[in-house]
Amino acid sequence: MALNKKPYKGTRDFFPADKRVQDYIFSKMRESASLFAFEPYDGPMLEEVALYMAKSGEELINDQIYSFTDRGDRFVAIRPEMTPTVARMVAQVHKEIPKPIKWFSIPNLMRYEKPQRGRLREHWQFNCDIFGATGRSGEIEILQLIVKLFESFGANKDQFEILINDRDIVNAVFNDLMKVDEETSLKLYKIIDRAKKVSAEALQKMISELSLEPASEEILKNYLSVQSFEDLFKFLEKNEQTDKLTSFKELSDVASAIGLADYLVYDPTIVRGLDYYTGIVFEVFDKHPDNRRALCGGGAYANLLKIFNENPVAGVGFGLGDVTLTDFLKTHDLLPDLSKNDVDLYLTFQTESALAKNFELASQIRELGFKVSNSLSPIKFKKVFTLGDKQGAKFISMLGENELEQKILLIKNTKTKESFEVKFDELEKLKDILS
């Protein structure tokens, strides 16, 4: 029986046109990270399941992880996210290296998902984290980096926004103002996390089922009606949360001063499901009505190293997946045309006798730094332009008996059809022609 030619469910084959898009996206990620002096790192594709268990709890492990027992009886998983790995690595070295530590990575990750738009089983994720920054400066730099990255693709404030909240504020609302117990607090987190995905009625129903004190429910409603930084500051002031107000205002003031205000929107329903966040939490949202979804999420966490018995090191970071980002860039028409290869010269020959010479010329022209596609077999004159065009070649050359004899290379510009003759022993002249 013939084998299946399709890729495994929920994964992608990247044919060259697709891979060039991914490489374009990766190169923008690397450029932005290195403009911010973030350093690259990577870790293994497999980690022990215990690492994910400690960080994310049972649910993710049971339902969404690719786990198995290896031949040495270790219970391992294909990495579903990068944060546990980077925490494990920072735990090894944080005592020896100067802080803040600023690292980035673009790993391939797998989750057992039901494949759908924006969600696949395998994706690549741009991960940036800062460890050991003081005050709110790490949070601000992470937001600045995200905006810079999106701008590097040509995106603007009409196309994306960063919905932001602070766990410290959410905790204050639940614990200090509403005074609910821990169990109810956890339920509230889950309800609020779903707030934007359900109707107002459904949200009210979920809240009613908690049977909160009327005063608490009133506070919750007031909190959920907050729609901007200004609203939030009024709410905190009214409820005498001076510490939270001062601290979050510092973040907001610096963000405004450095031009981030256009992108930041306070949103009380952003809480991020995972339980390790302790400071800001945020999601980058596509503003296009056809693709209204979270592109990227992140936040600040104070205690990630605890699972390794290490002293706390404050951290903040985000993960941006290639699937959702590509959807965003396509939705807003922000991708260049990468359907064809990028070739400087399609080097063809007409007779078998020119085979060795064509290989030699290819080598010499590559030494000059040009991308040369050797046709590898004789090409009929009338097919050279068509085949050159399919490869995205800027120039083509044809090596026939005549040229071999006269020791010259005949070159043509594929757009202008302009011709050039270059002697075999003067190939450096190609620098002027092909550039």
Next chain:
Amino acid sequence: MALNKKPYKGTRDFFPADKRVQDYIFSKMRESASLFAFEPYDGPMLEEVALYMAKSGEELINDQIYSFTDRGDRFVAIRPEMTPTVARMVAQVHKEIPKPIKWFSIPNLMRYEKPQRGRLREHWQFNCDIFGATGRSGEIEILQLIVKLFESFGANKDQFEILINDRDIVNAVFNDLMKVDEETSLKLYKIIDRAKKVSAEALQKMISELSLEPASEEILKNYLSVQSFEDLFKFLEKNEQTDKLTSFKELSDVASAIGLADYLVYDPTIVRGLDYYTGIVFEVFDKHPDNRRALCGGGAYANLLKIFNENPVAGVGFGLGDVTLTDFLKTHDLLPDLSKNDVDLYLTFQTESALAKNFELASQIRELGFKVSNSLSPIKFKKVFTLGDKQGAKFISMLGENELEQKILLIKNTKTKESFEVKFDELEKLKDILS
């Protein structure tokens, strides 16, 4: 109990200094491939086990593969090599796209190995393949590309060589000259594959155990004593293998004409264990006595698409692992110093009041294309140079009360200690200073 901080057995954590080395190696691979107009591709991390079973047989599957059953009852494996994936992808499109198809990839792969020098459970592998080239031209281009890649690292003919053979010749020796049956032929492949790893006595013992006809054993000995192209051509001539002689001579002649002769050594013991090769087989060897090992292997295969019920498309390719290549580059001292980050300007400030301005300046200077490391917190004057040096910063700047007031940035060259003052509203002058 605290979690383990070490990576999973046989895998690596890439801290920034390690990752920069890997990125340097990857960038040379990408550059070489694109100078040859190879196009990038990638496939999924998981494939169905049936794909590997069809190509490599039971042994690899049973002992060396990371396989498991997914939640949907599919028997899958983490890719141990890339060739089955590229064959599967080419099978999908080969009828529609012009040939030759020239593709490259740098996937992460996993094999259940006993970790040792040059061999880990997870590695990255540079894969290049040409499908649909005619005659021997694909084989020649693949060899040309390998030499170009190694030369791009600064390696020369004293440091590496390509040991080459041809399955077509090996088959002719076994079948036409020695006239052994299929079972003995398979055993001979395995014995020859081990020839360089065992003593002459052990090799003779394995051969004796086959109880070959004396005439056949004599031919085998003559064949195994071949040490160069010249020897081979004499051997083939003497044994009246004119077809093989003509075909392999064509390859050798073109290789010589284009300057590859210095690197190519005919070696009768190179057969490559896997059974799908049909043309040349080769291994790049490190010539250094301390690291005498295969760095890279490959060959030509005619029937790889058969498992998908597709018509044959001739292919040739190689895989070069990052672990062995890194060992090679270290052995020959061919790696640049990448221990530190590459930062243009370490932007520091002295008082909390300068925090927002420092963020704003960082953003403006990055707009000019420079890599700026924001200190994120106030840095004492006397620590600025030390911290800048640890980050590999070429320049440092200090923003104190004075500079804030006068609206100037004080910049110092970390090497020459030369100072510059730049007004906040004339930052474009940094282009001359930092470049």
